[in-house]
Every structure is written in C-alpha cells, then in structure tokens.
Amino acid sequence: xxxxxxxxxxxxxxxxxxxxxxxxxxxxxxxxxxxxxxxxxxxxxxxxxxxxxxxxxxxxxxxxxxxxxxxxxxxxxxxxxxxxxxxxxxxxxxxxxxxxxxxxxxxx
Amino acid sequence: xxxxxxxxxxxxxxxxxxxxxxxxxxxxxxxxxxxxxxxxxxxxxxxxxxxxxxxxxxxxxxxxxxxxxxxxxxxxxxxxxxxxxxxxxxxxxxxxxxxxxxxxxxxxxxxxxxxxxxxxxx
Numbered sequence: 001x002x003x004x005x006x007x008x009x010x011x012x013x014x015x016x017x018x019x020x021x022x023x024x025x026x027x028x029x030x031x032x033x034x035x036x037x038x039x040x041x042x043x044x045x046x047x048x049x050x051x052x053x054x055x056x057x058x059x060x061x062x063x064x065x066x067x068x069x070x071x072x073x074x075x076x077x078x079x080x081x082x083x084x085x086x087x088x089x090x091x092x093x094x095x096x097x098x099x100x101x102x103x104x105x106x107x108x
Numbered sequence: 109x110x111x112x113x114x115x116x117x118x119x120x121x122x123x124x125x126x127x128x129x130x131x132x133x134x135x136x137x138x139x140x141x142x143x144x145x146x147x148x149x150x151x152x153x154x155x156x157x158x159x160x161x162x163x164x165x166x167x168x169x170x171x172x173x174x175x176x177x178x179x180x181x182x183x184x185x186x187x188x189x190x191x192x193x194x195x196x197x198x199x200x201x202x203x204x205x206x207x208x209x210x211x212x213x214x215x216x217x218x219x220x221x222x223x224x225x226x227x228x229x230x
Contacts, residue, residue, distance in 0.1 A: 031214075031216070033208075033216045033217070035153075035217070042203055042220040042221065042222055042223050043153070043203070043217070043220055044220070045208070045216070045217060045218045045219075048208055048216050048218065049216075054218060084151065086153055088153075088215075088216070088217075090214065090215035090216075097155035097215045099152070099153040099154070099155070101151070101152060102151055102152075102153075
C-alpha cells in the first residue's frame with residue numbers, strides 16, 4: 001500500500017519560514033492535499049492539488065513537489081500557525097486514500 | 109458559508125451498532141460527493157467511506173467494508189454513517205467531509221464537520 005512519511009515535529013521561530021515535507025514514492029505523479037488541524041478542532045484544508053489555496057487561506061502558505069517529496073512552506077510563521085499538518089493523496093494504483101502521519105509545527 | 113453539523117456518536121459496546129449523521133448547508137449538497145474520515149489513536153487520519161453525489165455509488169475502506177454503510181438524503185442535505193459490529197479499534201473521532209470536486213469524488217476534503225467521538229468499550 002502507498003505510504004506518506006512526514007517528520008513528527010518541526011520548530012521554527014515566529015517570522016521565519018517553516019518547511020514541512022511529505023515523502024512518497026513517485027509523489028510527483030500524485031495530487032497532494034494539505035490540512036491544518038489545531039487542538040480540539042477539525043482539520044482545515046490549506047492547500048489542494050499540490051499548491052492551490054482554498055478561499056481564505058493566506059498567501060503565506062504555498063506548496064511544491066519534487067521527486068519523492070511534496071513540501072508545504074509557510075512564510076513569516078505566526079504563533080497562530082501552530083498546529084498539526086497532514087498531507088494526503090488518493091493513490092489511483094491502489095485505489096486508496098492515504099494520509100501522512102502528520103507534523104506538529106511549533107512556533108517558538 | 110459551508111457548514112457541516114454532525115450528530116450521533118457516544119459510547120457503545122463491542123458488537124453493537126451506532127449511527128452518525130451530518131447535515132450540510134451553504135452549498136448545493138446534491139452535486140458533491142460526501143465522505144467520512146476518522147481520527148484514531150489521537151492523531152492518525154483514516155478515510156472511511158464515500159458516497160457519490162446522487163447516492164448511487166459507495167466505497168469503503170477495507171477495515172470497515174461489510175460493517176459500515178454510508179447513505180445520503182439529498183432532500184434533507186444529510187449524510188449518514190451506519191456502523192455495525194463495532195470493534196474496539198473503531199474508537200476515534202469521526203468527521204464528515206465534503207469532496208472538493210462537484211459531480212465526482214476526487215478524494216480531497218475541502219470542508220469538515222466538527223467531529224463525533226465514538227468509543228467502543230465494554
């Protein structure tokens with residue numbers, strides 16, 4: 001089955017840039033979606049189709065892919081960006097929807 | 109503004125049944141696929157089921173196939189998840205979620221309900 005690998009945690013100082021990675025075999029051929037989840041809340045989509053932002057998501061959030069890695073970049077990190085971030089794809093080969101294990105972003 | 113309001117959930121004994129419901133508003137419910145996604149072990153997200161916009165097609169995760177049934181009523185903007193033969197490892201928070209693509213389901217989730225806790229325990 002398809003597997004997405006995310007680092008468990010990332011720490012960044014407020015105002016700096018956070019880079020969150022999502023590794024998967026040949027992920028370049030997949031459409032990658034990203035979700036933000038704050039404690040006690042439901043997930044919120046922050047990027048879809050690799051790099052598109054839903055309405056209301058700040059331009060500070062951007063996405064890219066290269067090789068076996070998709071990346072969510074958050075510029076000028078704010079304390080309010082602290083959350084768990086999950087990547088997700090639908091793998092057509094296995095007909096499975098797969099989520100990464102999530103990365104906890106801490107702004108300190 | 110899209111809203112997905114869930115009801116149901118609770119504590120249930122292994123082998124028993126439970127039904128979750130999700131009422132949608134703020135968009136044309138009848139043209140979007142709807143999903144159920146659960147969060148287990150405190151953090152891991154797992155897709156559970158999808159139903160097509162008109163209700164004619166349903167797909168399930170292997171872990172719930174044959175035990176769970178997704179359904180919808182487009183006249184009431186509601187999607188349900190009927191869970192039977194519940195097991196301890198079904199414990200988690202269950203979310204309904206709207207597919208991001210109309211007239212199809214592309215397995216991206218652009219809006220989520222608030223979540224319903226399901227605890228399977230004797």
